[in-house]
Amino acid sequence: MTSTKSLSRTAPSTVNATTIVSSLLTVQTSGRGFTDLTSEIAKFVKEMRAREGAVTLFIRHTSASLTIQENADPSVLRDLTTALDRLAPENAGWSHDTEGPDDMPAHVKTMLTATSLHIPVLRSELALGTWQAIYLIEHRVRQHSREIVLQFAGETS
Amino acid sequence: MTSTKSLSRTAPSTVNATTIVSSLLTVQTSGRGFTDLTSEIAKFVKEMRAREGAVTLFIRHTSASLTIQENADPSVLRDLTTALDRLAPENAGWSHDTEGPDDMPAHVKTMLTATSLHIPVLRSELALGTWQAIYLIEHRVRQHSREIVLQFAGETS
Amino acid sequence: MTSTKSLSRTAPSTVNATTIVSSLLTVQTSGRGFTDLTSEIAKFVKEMRAREGAVTLFIRHTSASLTIQENADPSVLRDLTTALDRLAPENAGWSHDTEGPDDMPAHVKTMLTATSLHIPVLRSELALGTWQAIYLIEHRVRQHSREIVLQFAGETS
Numbered sequence: 001m002t003s004t005k006s007l008s009r010t011a012p013s014t015v016n017a018t019t020i021v022s023s024l025l026t027v028q029t030s031g032r033g034f035t036d037l038t039s040e041i042a043k044f045v046k047e048m049r050a051r052e053g054a055v056t057l058f059i060r061h062t063s064a065s066l067t068i069q070e071n072a073d074p075s076v077l078r079d080l081t082t083a084l085d086r087l088a089p090e091n092a093g094w095s096h097d098t099e100g101p102d103d104m105p106a107h108v109k110t111m112l113t114a115t116s117l118h119i120p121v122l123r124s125e126l127a128l129g130t131w132q133a134i135y136l137i138e139h140r141v142r143q144h145s146r147e148i149v150l151q152f153a154g155e156t157s
Numbered sequence: 158m159t160s161t162k163s164l165s166r167t168a169p170s171t172v173n174a175t176t177i178v179s180s181l182l183t184v185q186t187s188g189r190g191f192t193d194l195t196s197e198i199a200k201f202v203k204e205m206r207a208r209e210g211a212v213t214l215f216i217r218h219t220s221a222s223l224t225i226q227e228n229a230d231p232s233v234l235r236d237l238t239t240a241l242d243r244l245a246p247e248n249a250g251w252s253h254d255t256e257g258p259d260d261m262p263a264h265v266k267t268m269l270t271a272t273s274l275h276i277p278v279l280r281s282e283l284a285l286g287t288w289q290a291i292y293l294i295e296h297r298v299r300q301h302s303r304e305i306v307l308q309f310a311g312e313t314s
Numbered sequence: 315m316t317s318t319k320s321l322s323r324t325a326p327s328t329v330n331a332t333t334i335v336s337s338l339l340t341v342q343t344s345g346r347g348f349t350d351l352t353s354e355i356a357k358f359v360k361e362m363r364a365r366e367g368a369v370t371l372f373i374r375h376t377s378a379s380l381t382i383q384e385n386a387d388p389s390v391l392r393d394l395t396t397a398l399d400r401l402a403p404e405n406a407g408w409s410h411d412t413e414g415p416d417d418m419p420a421h422v423k424t425m426l427t428a429t430s431l432h433i434p435v436l437r438s439e440l441a442l443g444t445w446q447a448i449y450l451i452e453h454r455v456r457q458h459s460r461e462i463v464l465q466f467a468g469e470t471s
Contacts, residue, residue, distance in 0.1 A: 019174060026164070095232040129461070179434065213368065
């Protein structure tokens with residue numbers, strides 16, 4: 001199962017880790033689904049004059065979460081929603097149901113995805129792959145206001 | 158599927174990233190279930206005089222993991238346990254069974270949750286949401302001693 | 315469900331967080347399966363003279379991911395592959411299928427595992443547990459070239 005492999009590594013780039021910049025991003029979701037945050041995070045990186053280091057996102061909720069996923073075909077996001085619904089269906093006999101049938105599935109989906117993300121910044125840009133976008137996933141049916149702590153740690157210019 | 162959105166971002170706070178403080182936390186679990194580490198991590202932040210930056214937790218095991226989840230209703234933790242059991246049942250014909258029927262499900266549950274967590278520290282406090290707690294999840298049936306590396310990176314006072 | 319617990323914490327070690335070293339690792343996978351990156355990451359830590367801090371890995375793809383899992387018995391990796399196949403089967407009626415039947419399951423598996431990892435470095439060594447190894451998981455059937463950004467943040471010697 002462990003694949004044979006061929007590895008190569010570029011010459012390292014070294015900077016002084018001088019600065020941490022923190023900000024709170026508030027996102028109004030419009031109910032269940034994905035919100036693309038990529039351009040907003042790129043704007044944060046640019047405005048903070050981040051040069052090299054990493055951006056972290058931390059969502060302050062347990063029924064909404066974060067993921068990095070394909071940005072090209074919207075059917076991917078639709079299928080990811082289907083996949084999460086199958087892994088945590090509403091009619092699964094949850095004991096915690098006082099906040100509605102979509103609440104406990106939302107907690108399970110949050111547990112299975114990410115509460116925080118870490119994205120490197122290189123040469124003043126997010127080091128995302130060509131097909132990667134940063135998403136907030138709203139797991140509740142109704143719209144919510146969601147808070148995400150943004151932090152850049154590294155060298156600024 | 159991609160929601161329309163409304164975004165706002167606060168003015169940034171900037172500090173010098175001067176210090177990394179590391180410590181090893183050992184937790185005795187009492188078998189399968191959740192252990193709330195929030196107050197212990199808050200104590201670490203306070204004692205280290207952490208002011209702004211982030212705390213990371215890294216669990217040095219592959220059959221126990223970490224998550225950030227709801228802290229209010231204990232039935233949520235019960236349902237999360239049920240959800241993990243359904244996603245990785247004991248009687249699923251695993252080929253790795255020499256360490257007991259709960260071992261391979263424990264590895265799967267670890268893979269589906271988190272080995273490390275990242276929590277921002279702002280104004281000398283963990284920037285957790287109102288309903289968020291930091292949990293160790295013991296996936297083995299019997300009690301274990303579990304090691305977690307704690308690190309604060311940022312500005313201390 | 316919340317277990318009773320017994321906690322102990324070692325005396326902290328404090329260093330100046332002076333340096334961020336970044337490098338790009340390229341891995342040729344040989345199709346679906348796990349590639350053990352542990353020795354390569356350990357080599358990066360050693361060559362960069364990392365002393366205390368943390369290494370992060372970030373994979374620049376949405377159909378391959380990262381995990382920290384058992385390094386001893388190869389049957390664990392086989393069972394983890396089976397588990398992921400059950401959670402995201404090929405024949406599940408995905409709407410996104412233009413890139414082949416293994417593509418959408420690959421996105422789901424990526425969402426359920428990790429796009430980034432964070433591993434502490436203490437006394438010039440990765441602070442992995444005895445049974446932990448760092449794996450790239452190739453979720454596509456065919457071989458791919460995968461890029462991972464490595465960063466060490468902390469004190470070097």
